[in-house]
Amino acid sequence: MSDASKAGTFQIGDRTVNRMGYGAMQLAGPGVFGPPKDPKAALAVLREALALGVNHIDTSDFYGPHVTNQLIREALHPYADDLTIVTKVGAKRGDDASWNPAQSPAELVQAVHDNLRNLGLEVLDVVNFRAWGNMHAPDEASIAEQFTALAELQQQGLIRHLGLSNVSAVQVKEAQAIAQVVCVQNHYNLSHRDDEQLIAQLSEQGIAYVPFFPLGGFTPLQSDVLASVTQRLQASQLNVALAWLLQRSPNILLIPGTSSVAHLRENLTASELKIAPELLAELDAVA
Ligand SMILES: NC(=O)c1ccc[n+]([C@@H]2O[C@H](COP(=O)([O-])OP(=O)(O)OC[C@H]3O[C@@H](n4cnc5c(N)ncnc54)[C@H](OP(=O)(O)O)[C@@H]3O)[C@@H](O)[C@H]2O)c1
Numbered sequence: 001m002s003d004a005s006k007a008g009t010f011q012i013g014d015r016t017v018n019r020m021g022y023g024a025m026q027l028a029g030p031g032v033f034g035p036p037k038d039p040k041a042a043l044a045v046l047r048e049a050l051a052l053g054v055n056h057i058d059t060s061d062f063y064g065p066h067v068t069n070q071l072i073r074e075a076l077h078p079y080a081d082d083l084t085i086v087t088k089v090g091a092k093r094g095d096d097a098s099w100n101p102a103q104s105p106a107e108l109v110q111a112v113h114d115n116l117r118n119l120g121l122e123v124l125d126v127v128n129f130r131a132w133g134n135m136h137a138p139d140e141a142s143i144a145e146q147f148t149a150l151a152e153l154q155q156q157g158l159i160r161h162l163g164l165s166n167v168s169a170v171q172v173k174e175a176q177a178i179a180q181v182v183c184v185q186n187h188y189n190l191s192h193r194d195d196e197q198l199i200a201q202l203s204e205q206g207i208a209y210v211p212f213f214p215l216g217g218f219t220p221l222q223s224d225v226l227a228s229v230t231q232r233l234q235a236s237q238l239n240v241a242l243a244w245l246l247q248r249s250p251n252i253l254l255i256p257g258t259s260s261v262a263h264l265r266e267n268l269t270a271s272e273l274k275i276a277p278e279l280l281a282e283l284d285a286v287a
Contacts, residue, residue: 003052004049004271010208010250010251010253011182012086012163013161015160017056017253020271022255023059024057027045027067032064032097033097035064035067036071045258048261048265054268062091062111066114069119086183088130089111089128090102090129090130091132103132105148123160127159128162129163131165139168140171144174151179165184166185169197172184184198184208187212188209188211188245190244191223209253210255214254214255216241221241226241
């Protein structure tokens with residue numbers, strides 16, 4: 001049986017996590033809105049993730065909204081000491097399932113309290129400020145006001161560590177002048193490589209880089225090179241895409257999302273998949 005620990009560990013602040021983690025977004029209903037079709041199946045995914053060594057779960061109170069956090073609480077509370085739950089704030093959902101910015105200091109404070117309540121915690125391990133940007137890509141707007149508001153909540157003891165999501169290198173620097181940044185969560189995968197330089201810069205500083213949409217998100221990754229390499233490795237395409245990320249840089253942590261126990265188990269086997277240098281070079285050339 002594969003185990004998330006086989007890909008090694010990395011630090012998120014003072015928390016040690018397995019590099020292979022789990023992203024909980026897919027546990028909410030269709031369109032990340034409302035309850036899942038089969039709540040028991042969703043709870044089973046979370047419990048199986050922990051049974052297979054996952055100790056880093058990514059979530060947000062705006063998934064559902066509230067749904068994934070409430071599922072995490074129902075499945076896993078009281079939480080294991082070594083479990084790190086990373087959440088994010090900065091968006092809210094409309095009644096029509098739309099995604100909308102919620103970036104004022106008052107909305108961020110409210111979001112932190114919503115996460116605490118729905119996860120059943122007194123302190124959040126890690127909170128990412130999710131900049132709005134251009135939906136899934138950063139812009140260069142200042143994030144100082146928002147990050148300062150979260151740093152104040154950290155000083156009050158409600159948050160252990162702060163991270164960022166959907167940000168540029170300039171925004172990372174701006175935030176670092178306000179408080180320590182322990183992780184960055186941006187859009188990155190085999191065919192979406194805007195962050196090559198940022199990943200290297202963060203690696204030099206010992207900061208985790210956590211790609212969202214590691215499997216392509218709502219549009220599964222597809223590439224002839226990926227198909228060809230996969231055939232030679234006798235693996236699945238998505239596993240090769242995950243293993244490529246693990247070998248890309250030691251500070252990359254994975255949070256592939258799934259609502260299925262079978263897919264979860266399959267994804268975790270990527271922890272053990274080693275891609276030889278000549279095949280890695282072919283994959284590197286995809287983007
Ligand atoms: N910061 C941000 O702005 C942001 C944005 C998006 C996501 N995220 C975080 O990143 C995590 C990962 O992103 P994601 O879940 O959107 O995208 P993803 O991990 O790239 O892909 C998830 C999709 O792949 C499918 N899938 C997973 N494993 C599979 C397998 N073995 N075989 C076939 N299909 C498979 C899932 O469907 P099934 O459910 O059917 O397996 C789902 O449709 C999320 O859970 C969330 O925590 C953050």
